[in-house]
Amino acid sequence: xxxxxxxxxxxxxxxxxxxxxxxxxxxxxxxxxxxxxxxxxxxxxxxxxxxxxxxxxxxxxxxxxxxxxxxxxxxxxxxxxxxxxxxxxxxxxxxxxxxxxxxxxxxxxxxxxxxxxxxxxxxxxxxxxxxxxxxxxxxxxxxxxxxxxxxxxxxxxxxxxxxxxxxxxxxxxxxxxxxxxxxxxxxxxxxxxxxxxxxxxxxxxxxxxxxxxxxxxxxxxxxxxxxxxxxxxxxxxxxxxxxxxxxxxxxxxxxxxxxxxxxxxxxxxxxxxxxxxxxxxxxxxxxxxxxxxxxxxxxxxxxxxxxxxxxxxxxxxxxxxxxxxxxxxxxxxxxxxxxxxxxxxxxxxxxxxxxxxxxxxxxxxxxxxxxxxxxxxxxxxxxxxxxxxxxxxxxxxxxxxxxxxxxxxxxxxxxxxxxxxxxxxxxxxxx
Amino acid sequence: xxxxxxxxxxxxxxxxxxxxxxxxxxxxxxxxxxxxxxxxxxxxxxxxxxxxxxxxxxxxxxxxxxxxxxxxxxxxxxxxxxxxxxxxxxxxxxxxxxxxxxxxxxxxxxxxxxxxxxxxxxxxxxxxxxxxxxxxxxxxxxxxxxxxxxxxxxxxxxxxxxxxxxxxxxxxxxxxx
Numbered sequence: 001x002x003x004x005x006x007x008x009x010x011x012x013x014x015x016x017x018x019x020x021x022x023x024x025x026x027x028x029x030x031x032x033x034x035x036x037x038x039x040x041x042x043x044x045x046x047x048x049x050x051x052x053x054x055x056x057x058x059x060x061x062x063x064x065x066x067x068x069x070x071x072x073x074x075x076x077x078x079x080x081x082x083x084x085x086x087x088x089x090x091x092x093x094x095x096x097x098x099x100x101x102x103x104x105x106x107x108x109x110x111x112x113x114x115x116x117x118x119x120x121x122x123x124x125x126x127x128x129x130x131x132x133x134x135x136x137x138x139x140x141x142x143x144x145x146x147x148x149x150x151x152x153x154x155x156x157x158x159x160x161x162x163x164x165x166x167x168x169x170x171x172x173x174x175x176x177x178x179x180x181x182x183x184x185x186x187x188x189x190x191x192x193x194x195x196x197x198x199x200x201x202x203x204x205x206x207x208x209x210x211x212x213x214x215x216x217x218x219x220x221x222x223x224x225x226x227x228x229x230x231x232x233x234x235x236x237x238x239x240x241x242x243x244x245x246x247x248x249x250x251x252x253x254x255x256x257x258x259x260x261x262x263x264x265x266x267x268x269x270x271x272x273x274x275x276x277x278x279x280x281x282x283x284x285x286x287x288x289x290x291x292x293x294x295x296x297x298x299x300x301x302x303x304x305x306x307x308x309x310x311x312x313x314x315x316x317x318x319x320x321x322x323x324x325x326x327x328x329x330x331x332x333x334x335x336x337x338x339x340x341x342x343x344x345x346x347x348x349x350x351x352x353x354x355x356x357x358x359x360x361x362x363x364x365x366x367x368x369x370x371x372x373x374x375x376x377x378x379x380x381x382x383x384x385x386x387x388x389x390x391x392x393x394x395x396x397x398x399x400x401x402x403x404x405x406x407x408x409x410x411x412x413x414x415x416x417x418x419x420x421x422x423x424x425x426x427x428x429x430x431x
Numbered sequence: 432x433x434x435x436x437x438x439x440x441x442x443x444x445x446x447x448x449x450x451x452x453x454x455x456x457x458x459x460x461x462x463x464x465x466x467x468x469x470x471x472x473x474x475x476x477x478x479x480x481x482x483x484x485x486x487x488x489x490x491x492x493x494x495x496x497x498x499x500x501x502x503x504x505x506x507x508x509x510x511x512x513x514x515x516x517x518x519x520x521x522x523x524x525x526x527x528x529x530x531x532x533x534x535x536x537x538x539x540x541x542x543x544x545x546x547x548x549x550x551x552x553x554x555x556x557x558x559x560x561x562x563x564x565x566x567x568x569x570x571x572x573x574x575x576x577x578x579x580x581x582x583x584x585x586x587x588x589x590x591x592x593x594x595x596x597x598x599x600x601x602x603x604x605x606x607x608x
C-alpha cells in the first residue's frame with residue numbers, strides 16, 4: 001500500500017470521529033430545543049414551535065429552531081472587554097469544548113458493527129473511537145477534570161467579580177463532587193473487574209443484573225455527583241443567575257459563549273452516557289438485547305437504539321429535575337458532598353468489595369441461586385440503612401431559625417433580665 | 432410596632448419530620464408536580480392565528496373609540512372633561528360651534544396620542560354623554576409615531592368596526608345595553 005495513504009484503522013477512526021462529533025453537535029443543538037420545550041411545558045406554555053424549514057412556511061413543530069439559534073449566536077458581536085487577559089480569555093472556551101469532546105474518545109456510543117469484509121474489516125468493529133483503550137474510565141475522569149479548568153480559566157481571565165466568584169464556586173463544587181463520583185464509579189469497576197466501559201457493559205449484559213440494581217447506593221451517589229459535575233440544577237451554583245449574573249461566562253458573548261454553552265450541554269450528555277453505561281446496563285435490555293457477539297446489522301442497530309433511548313431518558317430526567325427542585329445553598333451543597341455522599345460512597349464501596357470477596361463462600365454456603373439473591377439483597381440492605389441514617393442524623397441540615405434580637409415581652413424581659421427565648425434554642429440578645 | 436410588641440405572636444418554623452429528611456417523598460412529590468404540568472393544557476395561545484380570550488369585553492380597556500349617535504354624527508359635545516381627567520394628557524380637542532341645533536359645541540378635531548395613553552379609562556368615566564369608550568381591541572400597532580396619533584375619523588372608524596361586537600355601554604345615553 002502507498003505509504004502516503006492513511007491505513008485502514010486510521011480511516012475507520014476518522015470516520016468514527018466525524019460521526020461522533022457531528023452527531024454530538026447536532027444532538028446538543030436539538031437537546032437545547034428539547035430543554036426549551038420541557039421548560040415551556042412544565043410552565044404551561046407552548047414553547048418554540050414556529051421555526052421550520054428556512055424560506056418556507058413549513059413549521060415542523062419548531063424543529064428549525066436550533067439552526068436559527070445557532071445562526072443568531074454566531075452572528076452576534078464577539079466582544080472582548082479591555083480588562084481581560086486576552087490569551088486565557090480566548091483559550092478558556094476552546095479548552096472546555098475540546099476536553100468535553102475528547103472525553104467521547106473512550107465512551108462507546110453503541111455495541112459494535114458486524115464484520116464488513118468488502119471494506120477489509122474482518123472482525124467486529126466496536127462503536128468506540130479508541131477501542132482497546134484499557135484505561136477508558138480513567139481517561140473520561142481525567143478529561144472531565146480538565147473541563148473544569150476551562151471554567152476556572154474563563155472565570156479568572158474575565159477579570160470580573162461575578163466571573164471570578166462563578167469560577168471559585170465551580171472549583172470548590174467540582175473538587176468536592178469528584179470524590180463521591182469516583183467512589184460510585186469504583187464500585188462498578190470493582191464488580192466488573194475492568195476500566196473499559198465496553199467490558200463494563202458486557203459484564204452487565206452477561207449477568208442480566210444492571211449495576212443500578214446490584215449497587216443501589218453507588219448508583220444514588222454517582223447520580224447525585226454527576227448532576228453536580230454537570231452543574232445542572234439543583235447544583236448550578238457556578239452560574240446562579242440571580243446571584244452571579246452569568247457566573248464564569250458573564251463576560252463572554254457571541255461564539256465564545258456558544259462554545260461554553262455547548263460544552264455545558266456535552267457535560268450533561270457525558271453524564272447521561274456514563275450513568276447508562278455503568279449503571280443502567282448500556283445497550284442491554286432484557287428480552288430485546290442480550291450478551292454475545294454482534295453477527296447481524298439488525299442486532300447492531302437494536303443495541304444502538306436501546307443505548308440511545310436510555311440516554312435520552314436519562315437526559316429527560318435531568319431536564320425534569322431542573323424544574324422540580326430549587327437550587328441548594330452553598331453550605332448545603334458542601335454538607336451534602338462531604339457529610340452525606342462521601343460516607344455513603346464509602347459504605348457502597350465496602351459493601352461491594354465484601355460481596356465480591358466473599359462470593360465463593362456465599363455460593364458454597366447458600367448455593368448458586370441464593371448467593372445471587374444475597375449479592376443483591378445485601379447492598380439493598382446497606383442502601384436502606386445508609387439512607388435512613390442520613391435522614392435521621394441529617395448531617396446536611398442546617399439550623400435555619402432566625403437570630404432574634406427580641407422575644408415575646410414578658411415579666412423577665414420587662415425587668416431587663418437576659419433569658420433564653422421560649423421554644424427556641426437561641427439566647428436572647430439584648431440590643 | 433416594635434418587634435417586642437405583646438401583640439406579636441412569634442411562630443417557630445416547624446421542624447422537619449423523618450419523611451421530609453429522607454428526601455425521597457419530597458423528591459417524588461416534586462417530580463409528579465412537574466410531570467403533571469408537562470402534560471396539562473397550556474395557557475398560552477398561538478397569537479396571530481389564535482386570539483387570546485378577553486375575559487369581559489365590556490370592562491376591558493383597549494383602544495379608544497368615539498361613538499356615533501343614531502344619526503351617525505359624533506356624540507362628543509367637546510366639553511373637555513375627558514381631556515381634563517386624562518392623567519397622561521394625551522387627549523387634544525379643538526372645539527368649535529356646533530352646526531346642529533341640539534348642542535352648542537362639537538369637536539372640530541379630536542386626537543388621542545395612543546403612545547402616551549396609559550389606558551386607565553378615566554376619559555370613559557368622565558364623559559357625560561358616553562361618547563368616548565374603550566374597546567376590547569388589544570393589539571395596537573403602528574409603523575410610526577404619527578400613525579399612533581388617532582384623529583377623529585380614525586376613532587369613529589374604530590366605532591364602526593366594533594359597534595356590532597361591542598354595543599354602546601349606557602342605554603340611558605342611547606346605548607343598547
